[in-house]
Amino acid sequence: MKTIGWMSGLIGVVLISQSVMALPTTEAVQPSSIAGRWQGTFNDKYPMSFLFSPEGKLVMVFGMNGAEPTVLAGTTVNYKVDATTKPMHLDITIPDAKEPVLTIADLPDPQTLQIQMSDTNPGKPRPTKFTDQTKMQKVSDRAIEPLDAAKFTQAAQSSEAEGRIVMQALAQSALFSTVESGKFPTTLEELGLPTNNTANYRYQLQTQPKQITIIARPKKANLKSYISVVVTGTERKIDFATTTVCQSIRPSLFAPPLPRLGSPFAPNDSRAVCGIGSEAVKF
Template identity: 30%
Template sequence: MPAILPHFGKFQIASKMLTSSVFVALLMTVDTTVLAQPSIAPTQIQSQPAPDTNPIAQKLFGQWETKDPSSSTSLTFIFTPENKLFLLIPDSKDTGAIEFKYRINPTPQPMHLDVIISSNEEPVLTIFEFTANSQMRLQLDGTNPGKPRPTAFSSQASLFKKVSNGTTLPDNIQIINPEAENQQTNDPKVEAKKVIASINLAQQAYYLQNQKFGTLEQLNLGIKPETENYHYRIVPSFQQAQIVISTAAAKKPQLKSYTGIVFNRTVKGQAMAITGICETDEPSNKPPLRPIFSNQKSQQIQCPVGSHLL
């Protein structure tokens, strides 16, 4: 498994800024893409602003950062003149970045920003403005692909500080392009990992909005309960107030099975979601039994005998 994936378990999911719908959508894309394929070969993008670009776009070009007020985690965007938007993977800025497309309309007030996650779905429509102290106010909270554009900033709008005018990605960065990756044929050996990882992240987002976990249909991920390779289900008996379990049972003898879990915990007054995926040690048509929560900082989720934590 790529080394960057475990970092997502460190997020303080209660933070309004970091749990906005668009951010969760981006993370779900990250989780699915990273599990699906090795990242694109390390590349460095040299971006030079076009001389005829409008002043608003020129001001937007560069690296912008905002911090989670409840932790030290930061969210970093890089806007380039080629209408590429890079999300630097939190806690892994020297490892990976996810590539999206964007477009702006500087005429309306507030100005319009569209984030194109994939050509297979509608863009995320939002608003932004530059403040008097040269920061950027960006409405992330409450946005989602296909949802109407907000008309005003909410109290949860994020303030970004420009930390660099450069649009060159850090050295040795791994660029993940969801559009390119998603066009590749699904490998049955990683199908279930992708699905369970997406379910875990979607459950976190669903819980924030509804104070409970959701069914496959309610999560609206487009996941079929059965594919050629796996049976997927969310276990009703474990769809409790603070715990939810999902399983992927292999249908072919050469495949392993998986169990995903989301624990909601309160640590020092802050709500946190601790997630994990257990994989059977050997090919099996039976998913691992329920993982348990441990107070060990090194491995807070303990997988049952015959399985291991991804």
Template identity: 30%
Template sequence: MRNPVFNSPKLLAKFSALSQWIAYSLLLGLLTSTSNSAIALPTQLPLVAQSQSTPTTNRVQTQLQGRWEVKDPVSGQTLTLIFTPDNKLFMLLPLGSGAPVALPFGYRINPTPKPMHLDVILPEPNQVVLTIFELTDKGQLRLQLAGTNPGQPRPTAFTADADVFQKISEETTLPPDVLTAADMKTQGEQMTADLERQAQTARETEGKLNVAAMSRAQQAFQLEFEKFAPKFEDISIGFQPETDNYSYRIVPQGNQTQSVMMTARSKRPELRSYTGAVFVVKSETNDMITITGTCETDQPSSKPPAMPATPRQSTDKIKCPVGSHLVGR
């Protein structure tokens, strides 16, 4: 799975185990309802592996702590690793043109073998990536990322495409402009909520616009036939009486010459319903004209508002029944 927020396939391909988790946590977890445990560090991180030479372990551990960077020569993007004294490893990935995101892992080392062993502990239970590293005479970190996956044997030697990181700082804390996985989860949840609100607004706009279109079609029908159309197929409109969001109806009133009611009944629990009304009333010059209005339920409802009361004259504002309000005329 390709991660859409990290545009360096070369770097991701080198550490497929991490890239799989990155894609999972960012693309799926952060934009849906992934639990907090999916992005949290394990409750107890394994300690640094001990050997007969404790001073060597401490020296290597101390050398490893800090911030390391490697740049992709093709894209120019930078991958940053931060090793902390308490066995946490943060991978900082570029997030488009904005602040990078820090993904948390655990780690443990064994400095005795040559090359030395590094275990990267993924947040998912029992997911560990076994790899090798060395600290060169030039103060660089050579790390075998290519060809590593959870459950696979540890590589025994560096390959030609092993990455060489430069140490840029002894700091072991996250930079202030970095987003954490928790930040990404919050942003993803907010984005999801915003998208849901936009989708709801778009669906409700369908109901309002279609009821308004039915009202205009009824005005045209009344002008030609001096009565209102009793059936949906009698008026020319560009939509069907049933959509994914609404069920539309014409509800004739009386002898069909003085008023007509059109409804949009919500088929989704989060949507409001609508009633459109067209009335024949006297104008200020005593001519008979039609006026329209659309009532929207105050809350999501599968029951459209009742028919508004008939206005006495053309200048009167249509009054929607209790539990609804006027949204168009």
């Protein structure tokens, strides 16, 4: 994945330098209007999502294998924002960097966040104007993307799409929740799913010490089945979390085999390996 500025620093430093999950903040941060979960693309190509907590923790989730990723990886850093300036001053603390990344941010409207990403690195002067078009749209006020009545009804009306849409949302919310809190969610309700039993699917969440598994089993013989895992681990004394979703290649009433997730530390192994008879779903 081609990145520039502090984005490459995040992937190259945060995921390879030290443990950052549930990293404690060192300074009090006032709640700001940028708090919440945001989603967009970097360079109009690479998916990324940020969760700014009011306490100064920033959860960052990136696709690990290109512009149409099948694996997402998440970690946390600290941030500080000064909303009294225009544009806002945003400081991001990256592990092992002696100085923070100094950049600027703006809210063109309450649902849109613009962040200057190009030409920003630890120790570099803060930019004074926006030179790139990186904008993110607000997804939720918290880690979980609620599957509200309108969205869930829309997904359920398209029986073929329901499993994929719901499982993608559940996997991403589970990843954000796990990275933010340092522990796995234990119920589907925690992930914003109002019911685990729809006209088309039965949904199930299973917890284990190092991973959770989410399954969507269809009730109709003409629908595909789905499975997702969120995995945490420690490598080189680093904590990390990753997720993927696999679907059956053909309609099936049975869940696909458990997928295997490669390590985010190994670029050539950062993809999902779905079991026989299944394939990875693009986020």
